[in-house]
Amino acid sequence: MSDFQHQAIRLTAQQQPLTWLEGLRNKATDEWLAQPWPTRKTEHWKYTPMQGLQKTLLHTWGVAANPSLDKTLQDELIPLDAYRLIFINGVFDAKHSSNLPESIVRFSQANAAQQALIEKHLGKIVEGERHLFATLNNAWLDDGVLLHVPRNQRLEKPVYIVNIVTAVAAASNQRLLIVLDENSQAEVVEHYFSNADTQNGFANALTEVHLGDNANLHHYRLNLEEEHAQHIGAVHVDLQRNARLRGFALALGSSLMRVDYQLNHRGQGAELDLQGIYLPRNQQVVDYHTNICHWVPHCTSNEVFRGIVSDSAQAIFNGRIYIHKDAQKTLAELSNKNMLTSNKAEVNTKPELEIYADDVKCAHGATISQLNANARYYLQSRGLSRAEADVMLSFGFINELLEQIAQPVVHDYLQPRLAKLFGRDNSLIAASALAELTDD
Known part of the structure; x- marks a missing residue:
């Protein structure tokens, strides 16, 4: 157990959590303290440098906005006609956020029916043993955002969630829960960025997505923080029958940038299209781990990630596709291409196929090259x-x-x-x- 693990739990004493989430928090706290800290010998963390995070001293939570951020917001916000929610260092900023429909609510403002929906779905997709920082996100949970689109409805505008960090030695915890009922549709843009000052905090951001039968979601996750930021995040998705997810991920790199995608095909006919780009420079690090699990027959996955690694930067990509023995008629493809523009740049790529069915069509591949002479x-x-x-x-x-x-x-x-x-x-x-x- 590391000092960071103890330090992280001490921060919970400064929170005022929602009483109806205390059970999840307490369970996650015990799991977080019981799990070993990842090292170079931990398979899923062997290439991810954790030394900087271990040395990070976090004694407080993030603080709210200040007037100097107005110019940053004006320059960096996407001019999207959308339902906008802005969080600054993890604190909701009502001033720059828009009026929200009933389908979007913060956990702290949820009514009884919405609380029941949150409790039904929150923290149910993955097990904490594989996703250490998802466990921490649960332990730190004091608020979050629920997007719930009822059956046969389509959200009129995209949902634009902005998470901004500033140069404060603080922790921030972001949580988004998306629940699309049968035959519903939505579009979500998650945008993470920081001001130009050298960052010295830590952000932990987890998104959970439950797609009902024939639901359709377009999801964007954009990590555009300053190069000294430390960010660990995840996107966990369950797709039911004929559900469709089209995802796009982008990361520019920072001192520690790690994003895990866990995607589960739970219903027949589900379709997934995930594309990503990573562009670390200088001495930045980008780490994408994706795990696509086909549990049932007749599902489709297409995953494409491309990276350009420059200077002395490091990129890690681990893409895994798991085909369960009952997942016949699966179509799954994974491609990872990397370009190194410096002799000191480094990439570790590991595409994986684990197949237990005999009537499938699967392919995977990775390339590492320099510019074509x-x-x-x-x-x-x-x-x-x-x-x-x-x-x-x-x-x-x-x-x-x-x-x-x-x-x-x-x-x-x-x-x-x-x-x-x-x-x-x-x-x-x-x-x-x-x-x-x-x-x-």
Whole structure:
């Protein structure tokens, strides 16, 4: 047991939890203290550097907004016509949030029926033994957000949840519970960012999704924090019969950035399409662990992640697809492609297939490469400098996934920002058509 584990539990004494959630908190507290701290010998954490988090001193929870954040919000918010909820250092900011429909409520304001729904679904998808920080999120739970779309209804606008952290040595705990009943639809954008100051806190963010029969969810998770931030998060999903999830994940990297996806096909005909991009630079770390479990027949999964690792940065990708013995007629594909733009950049990728059924169609693969020399030469022969050619080819490598973002406002927000990240020149967006040149 580590000092951080004890320190984390001491923080709970500063909270005023909801009485109807105390059972979940107490159970999670015992589990958190009983579990061993991950080390290099822990399979699911062997490449994730935890030393910085162990040394982090967290003595308080986050504080609310201050006027200096108004400019940051103006510059960084996605101009999305949506139901908006803003949390600053884990504290709800009513001033910058919008009026919410009945289907969106904070746990602390839930009525009796909503409390019963929360208790029915909260913390039910995964076991804490595999997801250590989900257990911590339960132990820290004092509030959260419920999105519940009743049967046969569609949310009129997207739900835009903004989590901002500032440079305070504090902890923040975010929790989102999405429940879509039969034949309902919704679109959710989770946006994590920070101000420009060097960060020195820790954020733990967990999203749980329960998709009923024939429910349809578009989900975006954007991690755009400052490069010294420490963020561990997860997305846990259960899909029932004919449910559909289309997910998109993006992480720029920080001193510790880890996101786990646990996705369970529980009903026949469920469909999953998950795409992701990670772009660590300098000495940043990005770690994506995904686990897709097919428990029943006739389900489909398609997972594509691409990463560009620069400077002395490190990326970790572990994608696992598990096919249960009863999951016949499964179609599942996993692809992870990585580009290293520096001799000091590092990526550890591990695609896995574990199949116990005999009538399935599955494929998985991973590649690690540098920029294509022939493609670079082609561009330079057309008058571009080597630096310009490298920028175009790098941006083209990920632009194929950006172009598939279904929400146009999110697409239009991300594309120029990522183009600027590579080339400091938005005109380079036009070069995305050269993406295919990166392939051998």
